[in-house]
Amino acid sequence: MKLCLIPGDGIGREVVPVAAAALQRLLPAVQLQQADAGWECFVRTGQALPDATLARARECGAVLFGAVSSPARKVEGYRSPIVALRRELNAYANLRPTCTLPIAGARQDVDMLIVRENTEDLYIGEEQRDGDTAIAIKRITAAASRRVARAACETLLARGMHRLVIVHKANIMPLTDGLFRDCCREVAQSYPQIEVSELLVDTAAYQLARAPQQFQALVAPNLYGDILSDLAAAHGGGLGLAASLNQGDAGVAIAEPVHGSAPDIAGQGVANPVAALLSVALLLRHTWQRPDEAQRLEHAVRDTLAAGIATPDVAGAAGVSTAAFAQALLARL
Ligand code: ATP
Ligand code: MG
Secondary structure (H helix, E strand, C coil): CEEEEEEECCCHHHHHHHHHHHHHHHCCCCEEEECCCCHHHHHHHCCCCCHHHHHHHHHHCEEEEEECCCCCCCCCCCCCHHHHHHHHCCCCEEEEEEECCCCCCCCCCCEEEEEEECCCEHHHCCEEEECCEEEECCECCHHHHHHHHHHHHHHHHHCCCCEEEEEECCCCCCCHHHHHHHHHHHHHCCCCCCEEEEEEHHHHHHHHHHCHHHCCEEEECHHHHHHHHHHHHHHCCCHHHCCCEEECCCCCEEECCCCCCCCCCCCCCCCCCHHHHHHHHHHHHHHCCCHHHHHHHHHHHHHHHHCCCCCHHHHHHHCCCHHHHHHHHHHHC
């Protein structure tokens, strides 16, 4: 097994080494390969996602991506490398779980998964402006809807769950969202053990904010999935803890903490590595089919947090440094 490490910018460089060290402790045979991408890489080389990085990512099949900064203003030639990387590796399903962790103030009994379609919908970048009118194209295809539905069903079962909610707004967009809904229903029919229901996206948002404990898994088109998964992350204790995995076919995956490069705390040695660690656990469980190692990593994270060891974003003034957290975690592994 090979893993391409792309730390990127800001706190990406502080959390990726911790997750890589944990992985190496669990599976010493994994080959780790470093690669460069992001804003500082662009400033230095003129490329945000160098060809060598893309080649290395393709060769490894699996990537751990830290975070990249984006300049506040649009800069000619710079495009976010994570979007390009997801497209190049065809990592079409974004898995975003939220689970209650042992930290003060966490919402209790939440254990849910949002599966977000990663390749189409309003994110295809087809916008037009004609005078005072602007139009964006929303593209939904049966193929992309079916494959994300299949990923949702498989992941749901792998997590030992059986209830799936399809999120859409087919009452307003019967052709696009209606197609997504119908394809999800069709795919779910070949999984008789899964109980399928549907919610309009506005109702889903309300129910997610009100009582997240009722959900096991939701599958949604790109935009709704983006918004709802940020809402769900708030129940899990914040961005420092929110993990994700972009998954494609045939073992391709990009493990990626949900947070960005956090320039306000970068370089201070206090970034929370839990989101990156739990992203690696997702890779172990769902891509590499190593549930035992995934569980060992998740337990070590929980045990460390339960012992009151956490970075300042979670523990406030009692918070410890990234290095101290890493040391406590590695000792538990
Ligand atoms: P970017 O433009 O790269 O997305 P951002 O300013 O939006 O950067 P995020 O990383 O998205 O920053 O997160 C918002 C805030 O949440 C950060 O400024 C930081 O204070 C906090 N935060 C996010 N991730 C972490 C983490 N892993 N550890 C500690 N604090 C974090
Ligand atoms: Mg951000």
